[in-house]
Amino acid sequence: YAWEVVTLMDVLRTQRRVLARNALETARLYAPRLLLRQQRWREAFLRTPYLFRWAETFAKRYVLQQGTEVAFTFQLQSIFNFGLSHLPHFIYTDHTHLENLNYPGFTPNRLAAPEWIALEKAMYRRATRVFVRSSNIARSLVEQYGCDPQRVKCVYVGSNVAIPSGALLNQDYSNGVILFVGTDWERKGGPDLLRAFVRLRERHPQARLVVVGCAPRLRVEGVQVVGRIPLPEVSAYYRRATVYCFPTRREPFGVTVVEAMAHALPVVASRLGALPDLVEDGVNGYLVPPGDVDALSAALEALLDSPETCRRFGEAGRRLMRERYTWEGVGRRIREAVLNALATAQ
Numbered sequence: 001y002a003w004e005v006v007t008l009m010d011v012l013r014t015q016r017r018v019l020a021r022n023a024l025e026t027a028r029l030y031a032p033r034l035l036l037r038q039q040r041w042r043e044a045f046l047r048t049p050y051l052f053r054w055a056e057t058f059a060k061r062y063v064l065q066q067g068t069e070v071a072f073t074f075q076l077q078s079i080f081n082f083g084l085s086h087l088p089h090f091i092y093t094d095h096t097h098l099e100n101l102n103y104p105g106f107t108p109n110r111l112a113a114p115e116w117i118a119l120e121k122a123m124y125r126r127a128t129r130v131f132v133r134s135s136n137i138a139r140s141l142v143e144q145y146g147c148d149p150q151r152v153k154c155v156y157v158g159s160n161v162a163i164p165s166g167a168l169l170n171q172d173y174s175n176g177v178i179l180f181v182g183t184d185w186e187r188k189g190g191p192d193l194l195r196a197f198v199r200l201r202e203r204h205p206q207a208r209l210v211v212v213g214c215a216p217r218l219r220v221e222g223v224q225v226v227g228r229i230p231l232p233e234v235s236a237y238y239r240r241a242t243v244y245c246f247p248t249r250r251e252p253f254g255v256t257v258v259e260a261m262a263h264a265l266p267v268v269a270s271r272l273g274a275l276p277d278l279v280e281d282g283v284n285g286y287l288v289p290p291g292d293v294d295a296l297s298a299a300l301e302a303l304l305d306s307p308e309t310c311r312r313f314g315e316a317g318r319r320l321m322r323e324r325y326t327w328e329g330v331g332r333r334i335r336e337a338v339l340n341a342l343a344t345a346q
Contacts, residue, residue, distance in 0.1 A: 006062065008055060008080055018054055025050040029113045038110060046079050047097075047112040052119045055080035063087075072128070072342065081123040088345055090338055091124070092131040094157070094274075095252035098144040099137060103250045103272060104290055121145050128341050131334055133157040133253050134274030153337055156277075158327030161235050161259040163318075168264060169240045173310035176207040178300060179241035179265070181234060181256040182248075185216040189247030189270060189290065194218065196247075196297035204304050212237050238263035242310060243303050246270070249290050254278065261321040266313035268299045278325075284317035 012018065022045060027034075030044040045051075059082045063070050072088040075081075078096070083089030097120055100106045111117065124130055124145050130152050132138050138154045141147040170177060178197065182188040190211070197209045201222055208222050212234060215227035226237065238244070244260035246269040257278045260267055267285035269275045279285040286299035303310050323329075 004066070006082075008058070008082070011058065012051075015054075018051075022048055022051045022054075033110070044112075047116045049113065049115045049119060052080060052116060055082065060084060072338070074338075078120065078123065081119070083123065083126060085126070088128040088342060089126070090129050090131065090334075090341075091127050092155070092334065094133045094137065096120075096124075096137055096140045096145065099140040099273075100250070101144075102136070102140075105249065127151065128345070129153060129337055131155045131337070134277045136273055136277070153333070155330050155333040155337075156324050157253060157255060157258065158325060158330050159258045159262045159321065160231065160255065161238070161262060163262045163322075164235055164239055166239075170242050173242045173266075173307035173314070175240070175242055176204055176304055177241045178207065178209045178243050178245050179212065179237055179260070180209065180245055181212045181237070181259070182246070183213045183228070185211070185214045187248065187250055189249050190214070190216060192247045192249075192291055192293050192296060193245055194220065194223070195293045196300060197223070199293070199297040200300050200304070203301055207304060210237060210241065234259070235263070238265060241265055242307075243268060243300060245296075245300065246275070247288070247290065247296050248272070248275075251275070258321055258325045261317035261325070264311075264314035264318045266303050266310045267317060268296065268303070278320075280316075280320075284313045284320060 025048040026045045029048060030039055033039040034041060034044060063084060070087060072090065073082055073084060074090045076092050078091055078093040097112055097117060101108065124141055124147050130141055130147065132152065132154050133156055135154055138152050141152045142149050180190065180193055198220065200207055208224065210224045210226060212226045213228060215225055218225055238260060244265040244267045246254055246257055246267065248254065248270050251273045253274045257267055257269060257275065261284065267279050269279050269285065269287060270290040271287040272290050276287060279287055281287045288295040288299055
């Protein structure tokens, strides 16, 4: 097969009339929530029936313009629909909109417009296969969207950071460095981690917290804020950490946990979303209720108290990562499923 890649967001940025029309649609559908700051403009802007249908029309025109036979379509993520009714269509996504209802603190009045949700449901149901990154999204597709379980397949995801070839630089899990990597400090539970860290320092005054990816203004002893850095440089911070902490409040997947596992780090994470797939409690890390600062502090303390537990958890996490979370493995699972589906359709 010859592949043609289209980045729909790049195309959309060139469509001024579409953008202007969709701004009006966004205001019509979401104005009260936007005025009350219950929803961000970008989230609302991308979830209008008008924009969803524009993407479908663009897909039809694009395929017709190719002038060659198209065997199937494949899309990453699911804000828009690129599928055509006469062609096999495959989706690979890390989330569904209705999965948000399973997150603490998310209320139904924050959902997208019912008309948009109806289009999202139809898209999933029409797809030849929907590939997902975690078991909770597979359940959502079956239970919340009414998809055929045979058309939903969990293929997981790979790490975007290379597995380090050298030894870790964390003094054999005894340097007390807790690492947080993320661009959204609030949503990913950063304030909860900070409160837990302050408590932890009472028992472990040598402990340090390193924040990479975002730059919150923190004036707390023992905290280092690195901010945003190029992806290739992130590995150095994983290598110098003892524990990776990801106390997120809402998360489609959490690929940084896979990266931490690749570096043989024990993980403390929230028990929500895809994270129970990644972290087996007591095997390669600890899971805590989201927002539970006491449980978070206790889990971090247990690991800093026992470098041997950190080593054992880290080795277990790296084994799981190599077995399940590599792009080579993801590609192989998707390829097999696509070829089987195409053979069945002939």
